[in-house]
Amino acid sequence: MPLSLLFASCLLIAALAFLLGRGKAFQSAGGDIRKLHSLPGYYGWNAALTVLLPSLLALLLWLAIQPAIIHSSVSHMIAPQTIEASSLDLVMSDVRRVAEGLDKAVEAGAMTADEAANATATGMNVRERLGSIGVALGSDVNEETLAAAQSYREMSSTGNLLRTAAVLVLALAGLAFGVTRTNKDFRARNTVERVILGLLIAAASIAILTTVGIVFSLIFNTIEFFKLYPAADFFFGLTWSPSFGGGSDLGILPLIWATLYISLIALAVSVPVGLFAAIYLSEYAAPLVRSVAKPLLEVLAGIPTIVYGLFALLTVGPLLVDVFGDNGVLHLGWMQGGTAVMTAGLVMGIMLIPFVSSLSDDIINAVPQAMRDGSLGLGATHSETVKQVILPAALPGIVGAILLAASRAIGETMIVVLGAGAAARLSLNPFDAMTTVTAKIVSQLTGDADFASPEALVAFALGMTLFVMTLGLNVIALYIVRKYREQYE
Amino acid sequence: MTQMPGTIKAAAMTDTKISARNVQVYYGDTHAIKDVNIEIGARAVTAFIGPSGCGKSTFLRCLNRMNDTIDICRVEGSIDLDGEDIYDSRVDPVQLRAKVGMVFQKPNPFPKSIYDNIAYGPRIHGLVRKKADLDEIVASSLQKAGLWNEVKDRLDGPGTGLSGGQQQRLCIARAIAVSPEVILMDEPCSALDPIATAKVEELIDELRENFTIVIVTHSMQQAARVSQRTAFFHMGNLVEIGDTQDIFTNPVDKRTQDYITGRFG
Numbered sequence: 001m002p003l004s005l006l007f008a009s010c011l012l013i014a015a016l017a018f019l020l021g022r023g024k025a026f027q028s029a030g031g032d033i034r035k036l037h038s039l040p041g042y043y044g045w046n047a048a049l050t051v052l053l054p055s056l057l058a059l060l061l062w063l064a065i066q067p068a069i070i071h072s073s074v075s076h077m078i079a080p081q082t083i084e085a086s087s088l089d090l091v092m093s094d095v096r097r098v099a100e101g102l103d104k105a106v107e108a109g110a111m112t113a114d115e116a117a118n119a120t121a122t123g124m125n126v127r128e129r130l131g132s133i134g135v136a137l138g139s140d141v142n143e144e145t146l147a148a149a150q151s152y153r154e155m156s157s158t159g160n161l162l163r164t165a166a167v168l169v170l171a172l173a174g175l176a177f178g179v180t181r182t183n184k185d186f187r188a189r190n191t192v193e194r195v196i197l198g199l200l201i202a203a204a205s206i207a208i209l210t211t212v213g214i215v216f217s218l219i220f221n222t223i224e225f226f227k228l229y230p231a232a233d234f235f236f237g238l239t240w241s242p243s244f245g246g247g248s249d250l251g252i253l254p255l256i257w258a259t260l261y262i263s264l265i266a267l268a269v270s271v272p273v274g275l276f277a278a279i280y281l282s283e284y285a286a287p288l289v290r291s292v293a294k295p296l297l298e299v300l301a302g303i304p305t306i307v308y309g310l311f312a313l314l315t316v317g318p319l320l321v322d323v324f325g326d327n328g329v330l331h332l333g334w335m336q337g338g339t340a341v342m343t344a345g346l347v348m349g350i351m352l353i354p355f356v357s358s359l360s361d362d363i364i365n366a367v368p369q370a371m372r373d374g375s376l377g378l379g380a381t382h383s384e385t386v387k388q389v390i391l392p393a394a395l396p397g398i399v400g401a402i403l404l405a406a407s408r409a410i411g412e413t414m415i416v417v418l419g420a421g422a423a424a425r426l427s428l429n430p431f432d433a434m435t436t437v438t439a440k441i442v443s444q445l446t447g448d449a450d451f452a453s454p455e456a457l458v459a460f461a462l463g464m465t466l467f468v469m470t471l472g473l474n475v476i477a478l479y480i481v482r483k484y485r486e487q488y489e
Numbered sequence: 490m491t492q493m494p495g496t497i498k499a500a501a502m503t504d505t506k507i508s509a510r511n512v513q514v515y516y517g518d519t520h521a522i523k524d525v526n527i528e529i530g531a532r533a534v535t536a537f538i539g540p541s542g543c544g545k546s547t548f549l550r551c552l553n554r555m556n557d558t559i560d561i562c563r564v565e566g567s568i569d570l571d572g573e574d575i576y577d578s579r580v581d582p583v584q585l586r587a588k589v590g591m592v593f594q595k596p597n598p599f600p601k602s603i604y605d606n607i608a609y610g611p612r613i614h615g616l617v618r619k620k621a622d623l624d625e626i627v628a629s630s631l632q633k634a635g636l637w638n639e640v641k642d643r644l645d646g647p648g649t650g651l652s653g654g655q656q657q658r659l660c661i662a663r664a665i666a667v668s669p670e671v672i673l674m675d676e677p678c679s680a681l682d683p684i685a686t687a688k689v690e691e692l693i694d695e696l697r698e699n700f701t702i703v704i705v706t707h708s709m710q711q712a713a714r715v716s717q718r719t720a721f722f723h724m725g726n727l728v729e730i731g732d733t734q735d736i737f738t739n740p741v742d743k744r745t746q747d748y749i750t751g752r753f754g
Contacts, residue, residue, distance in 0.1 A: 287560075370597035374660065376558060378610040378667055379587030388609065393600045 003063075006164055010055050013171045014048040020179045021047025021188075029184040038189035046188040049195050050178030055171035062166065066159045070152060077148045091145070094138075098126065098149035099156070101135035108133050117150055218467060221460035228454040234461060240424035242444065242455045250458050252465060254424040258434035259466075262345045262420060263409035265430065269349025271402055274356025281357070282364040283386055294361070301354035305414040312347040312419030313338065320346075324431050335431035337421070342430040344419035348412055352405045359404070363397030364390060396481050403477035407470040413438040437462050506531035506671060506701040507552060512566035514547055514556065521547050523725040525566075529718075534693060534702045536716035536733065538709060540748065543722040545705045549673050552703065553589035554582040570671070587614055589671040590664035595680050596656030598648035598663075603640050606648040606659055607631065610667035626666055634662035635692050654685020661692060665700075672696065674704040678711065690715050709749055713737050721745045 022044035029035040036043075071092065078091050105111040110133045111119075119126065126141040141149075182188070226234070229250055237251020277297060281290050317338025322328055324335040324342075335342075367390050375385040391398070421433025424440070444459040451457075507529040514522035522544045529535050537545035547556070554575060556562040567574045575585050587610070598606050607627040610616075617623045627644070631637040636658045640651070648659055657677055664672055674693070678686040693702060693715045706712050712719050713733060720730040721742070729736065729745045740746045 368597070370593060370595055371599060372558075373555065373591075373593055374597040374599065374663075375609070377553065377555060377586060377591035377593070378613070378663065379583055379585075379590075380609075380613050381583050384613050388613070389599050 006059070006167055007056075009168065010052060010059075010171050013055075013175055014051040017047035017051045017175045017178050018044035020175070021045075021182045024179055024182045025184060025186075025188070028182070036184050037187050038192075042188040042192050043182050043186070045192045046186075047175070047178035047182060049192065050181075051171050051174040053195070054174050055167045058170050059163070059167050062159075062163045066156075066163065070155045070159065073155065074148050074152050077144070077151060079144060082144060094141075094145055095148045095152055097135070097137065098130070098141055098145055099152040101126075101130040101133075101137070102149060102153055104135055105130060105133055117154070119150075120146065215467070218460055218464045221457055222464045224452075225454060225457035225461045228457065234458070238426060240440070242458070248455055250454065252437070252462065254426045255435065255437045255440055255462070256465070257426055258341060258416075258420065258424070259410055259436040259438070261341050261430065261434065262348060262416060262436060263406055265342060265345025266348035266352055266409045266412075267402065267406055269346055270352035270356050270405060273349075274353045274405075275360055275398065277353065277357040278360035278364055279386060279391075282361045283382065283390070294358075297354050297357055299354075300351070301358065303351075305351065305412065306418075308347050308351050309414040309418030312343050312415055316347050317343045317419060320431070334429060337433060339419055339421035339433045340431045341420060341434050344416045345430070347419055348409055348415050351412070351415065352409060355405050355408065356401055359401035360394070360398050363394045363401065366397070367393045396483070400477045400481040403473050403480070407473040407477075410470055410473070411438060411466060413442060417442060437466050441466075504531040505529070507568065507570055507703075509548075509551075509568045510566055512548070512551060512564065512568060514544070514551060514565075515563040516547075516559075517561045521725055522551070525727045527720060527727055527730060529701065529703060531701050532697060532699070533718060534697050534704060534716040536712035536719045537703065537705045537722060538707075538712050538719060538748070539722035539728075541707075544725040545720075545722040546675050548722070548727075549675055549703060549705050550591075552671070552673055553586045553591055555586070555591065557582050587667050588669055589673060590667055590669035592657070592660050592664055592672065592674045592677050594676040596653055596660050598651070598656050598659050600647065600649055602645045603648045603651070603659065604644040606663050607666045610663060614667060616667070630662040630666040633665050633696070634658045635688065635695075636662055652685070654681050654688060657681060657685065657689055658692060661689070661696075665696070669700065671701040671703065674702065676705050676707060679707060686711070709737070721748065723748070 022040045025036055025043035026033075026040050033040065074095060075088060075092060078088070078095075082091055102111065102116040106113050106116050111129065115124070120143065126146055127137045127139075130137060234250055234252055236253065237249055238253055239249040239251050240254045242248040242250060281294055281297075285293060317340070320340065320343055321335050321338050323330055324332050326333045326336070328335070371389050371393055372385055375389045376382070380388070416436045417439045420435055420439065422435050422439070422443070423433050425432055425434045427434065441459045441462050444456055444462075505528045507527075509525055509527045512522055512525045513520065525548060537549060539545045550556045551564055551568060552575075554564075556564060564576060568576060570585070570589065574580070575589075599609060601609070604627055607630050608623055611623060611626050617626060628637065628641075631640060636655060639655060640646075640659075648656065651659060657680070661672070661674075661677070677693075678689050681689065690711065693704065696702060697717075704712075704715065716733045718730065719733045719736040721728045721736065721740075721744070723744050729740060729742045731741075736745065737749055740749060
């Protein structure tokens with residue numbers, strides 16, 4: 001039975017269980033709903049869940065385990081010489097492809113089931129026969145592969161049959177159990193609520209486990225990289241010049257420098273502007289102004305970063321060159337091209353304004369009115385109150401907002417790819433083109449390099465470094481917020 | 490209003506600090522204070538009593554124009570402080586509030602040190618030039634508020650770290666530090682336990698020597714204990730005002746009698 005049909009039958013049995021369970025509960029109470037422990041629907045759901053949970057769980061497990069078992073037993077059939085000649089993975093993928101081809105051939109009627117199961121490579125040109133129904137194979141099929149493929153097919157079909165049987169038996173057993181268990185005193189509501197609790201826990205675990213998985217995938221590839229490239233050269237190297245022929249210098253310092261430089265400029269733009277905007281909106285703006293201006297400001301947050309990147313490339317860069325370039329208004333000659341640290345920093349700062357202002361606005365609004373009253377009642381003006389009472393009270397939250405903005409700036413990619421340039425450089429001039437960690441991760445992984453080379457693997461080490469940096473910032477932000485909040489309360 | 494016994498008795502007062510005439514307050518469309526006339530004597534404690542929502546806090550907040558900070562609030566009539574109308578356009582509400590300080594229902598120390606809480610007012614009003622003078626103001630304000638012995642060793646500690654009663658006395662000290670002429674107190678003890686309340690009441694009694702005090706309270710015992718004159722508000726009207734003893738022993742108005750005997754409110 002195909003998977004979809006099996007799944008559908010489980011659902012069908014569950015639906016049946018729902019109806020039976022609800023009906024039986026109702027019946028056991030003699031039609032008086034007040035004698036039931038729970039609402040009738042809960043009995044139905046309880047019965048349906050006793051069908052679905054075990055059967056679907058078994059199905060999932062089976063789907064995970066069966067391929068592994070078949071893989072290991074079929075791979076025993078492959079001779080060690082064949083594996084040495086290429087690799088086990090390649091041979092096995094050939095085997096799977098042939099097995100799938102045979103399935104398809106039988107389905108299309110191009111081959112009888114008997115032929116597919118017992119054909120030998122000498123008796124039949126498998127490659128040609130499969131090619132005729134649209135399954136292209138890279139090479140002729142030898143005896144060994146064909147035999148393995150046939151055995152693979154056989155085991156899969158047995159496995160699938162067993163799977164169908166097991167799942168259906170479990171579903172029906174669940175149906176029987178769920179329905180027999182149902183009577184008017186059974187605490188169906190509590191059971192259903194426990195299952196829902198389990199569902200919530202599972203959802204939370206998925207989010208956390210994914211994070212852990214991401215970290216591990218970074219860690220393993222990073223370790224791989226450090227086996228090929230010395231860590232000291234990576235962390236303290238002053239040059240970044242990857243060459244895909246080998247012999248690259250992969251020092252992270254120029255990239256970190258540019259990342260921090262751009263982030264610094266971005267924060268220098270976004271923090272004052274965002275904070276002042278937040279103060280105006282939360283303390284001074286009339287309700288009407290606020291109701292219009294706040295959403296408008298937050299529209300900025302919804303613009304995709306690639307659009308900011310284009311803005312940097314097409315508008316801000318050329319504008320800066322017109323002012324600071326060789327033939328610029330100021331005749332300074334500081335800037336050679338449109339892409340520069342300043343370009344990316346300014347645009348990133350604009351991107352972060354709503355981030356800072358929105359968070360700060362919330363925090364300023366959260367300062368109790370009693371603080372304002374207390375200060376105004378002492379004869380302070382509104383601005384003195386803001387400066388001396390509200391901002392200090394809101395400071396921990398604002399610092400947290402700024403650090404969060406900083407970790408976004410460090411991780412930002414599109415704006416720097418388009419606005420900052422591509423050359424790694426250690427320079428103090430903010431009008432020089434430089435490139436950041438994120439931009440280099442993109443370029444190292446989108447090239448044609450062998451994935452196992454240090455030039456490609458360095459991307460993971462770069463990613464790991466970024467991850468640790470932003471994680472550190474976030475931890476510090478949380479620490480500051482928490483520490484001051486305790487003092488405040 | 491037909492009966493105005495308060496105004497008759499007010500004539501007996503030696504010294505009028507604040508006098509309000511025909512004061513109306515509107516919150517949007519709600520008429521919160523209706524035609525209130527009152528005279529508040531200098532260097533005495535005047536208590537405002539009345540059921541919740543009767544407008545006593547609203548009226549209190551008119552006396553230092555705190556209602557200006559509420560957009561929808563509108564005040565009509567005139568309120569004179571030492572004979573000058575505080576709602577005159579030449580009066581800066583900020584300067585007025587330095588003269589008419591306020592203590593709120595819930596203690597609201599700033600999230601600063603105890604020292605900085607007291608020094609806040611003197612600093613923004615530029616009352617002192619030297620650090621030594623500021624130290625002097627902080628110390629004397631805390632002494633007047635009866636808090637000095639409890640906090641003199643931890644002036645740098647956070648004001649929010651004090652107990653509720655200490656916080657409220659800190660807020661009173663903070664108000665005193667600006668040397669106001671009038672101190673308005675909006676249910677200053679409602680968030681405090683009986684012991685802290687007793688201390689604050691004692692303090693109010695001492696402060697009467699130097700300040701004019703107006704206190705809003707829900708506790709009639711408190712009004713009886715601390716005030717010399719009591720005003721009873723009901724539904725936005727000033728029903729009756731007179732010497733505290735008279736109000737509690739011999740009220741003129743039926744509503745006052747019902748309220749103080751606990752028949753409503």
